[in-house]
Amino acid sequence: MIKIAVLVSGNGSNLQALIDANLSGQIVGVISNKPEAYALERAKKANIATAVIEHKQYPNREAFDDVMHQQLLDWEVDLVILAGFMRILSEKFVKAWEGKMINIHPSLLPNYKGMHTHQRVLNTGDRLHGCTVHYVTAELDAGQALAQGVLQVGIHDDAVSLASRVHVLEHLIYPQVAEWICNGTVIYTDQGVLFKEQPLLEPIQFCKF
Ligand code: GAR
Numbered sequence: 295m296i297k298i299a300v301l302v303s304g305n306g307s308n309l310q311a312l313i314d315a316n317l318s319g320q321i322v323g324v325i326s327n328k329p330e331a332y333a334l335e336r337a338k339k340a341n342i343a344t345a346v347i348e349h350k351q352y353p354n355r356e357a358f359d360d361v362m363h364q365q366l367l368d369w370e371v372d373l374v375i376l377a378g379f380m381r382i383l384s385e386k387f388v389k390a391w392e393g394k395m396i397n398i399h400p401s402l403l404p405n406y407k408g409m410h411t412h413q414r415v416l417n418t419g420d421r422l423h424g425c426t427v428h429y430v431t432a433e434l435d436a437g438q439a440l441a442q443g444v445l446q447v448g449i450h451d452d453a454v455s456l457a458s459r460v461h462v463l464e465h466l467i468y469p470q471v472a473e474w475i476c477n478g479t480v481i482y483t484d485q486g487v488l489f490k491e492q493p494l495l496e497p498i499q500f501c502k503f
Pocket of ligand 1: 305306307378398399425
């Protein structure tokens with residue numbers, strides 16, 4: 295059975311969706327860089343081990359990442375799931391977990407990498423918005439996309455309503471992609487990602503109109 299660690303910094307609604315999905319892999323631990331993250335309570339309620347590794351206590355990014363890396367090794371983790379983890383990871387850490395680490399980002403990548411995605415979508419006047427699950431590479435929000443949830447921006451939407459509508463999609467697609475990895479439907483290879491044994495050329499799309 296695949297062993298999963300989830301990295302969080304905040305509320306952890308995506309962690310909750312992963313817990314509730316009863317994946318065929320096992321979530322063996324949750325790491326937070328913030329001691330006050332509500333995600334830690336969610337993990338404890340589900341009897342999942344937790345570790346608080348505060349970035350502020352380390353002199354630099356590499357030192358912080360080394361401690362996280364060691365914790366993941368101690369838990370014998372096969373898959374790292376970033377779920378609202380708001381730290382940029384060092385190249386060394388990302389290389390060590392290449393093909394074994396996924397992230398969810400609140401935009402239709404490659405559009406709107408980085409922060410404040412909902413407001414930036416509104417500022418541009420885009421009609422479509424959503425979220426993307428992707429492998430993590432050293433370049434921010436740029437690894438191969440596995441799945442996207444797409445919604446239509448309504449005339450009454452603001453950044454708050456968009457955030458909550460995107461969350462609904464996130465809770466749908468993230469557990470699905472995690473399960474695909476756990477059960478071998480999605481396989482990472484050096485030549486590219488396979489979906490049902492075929493090269494995955496485009497992210498799988500989930501639409502909510
Ligand atoms: C999610 O919307 C996720 O896409 C975003 O943080 C939120 C976490 O919510 N992640 C990023 O912006 C990463 N760059 P949650 O803590 O309730 O799961």
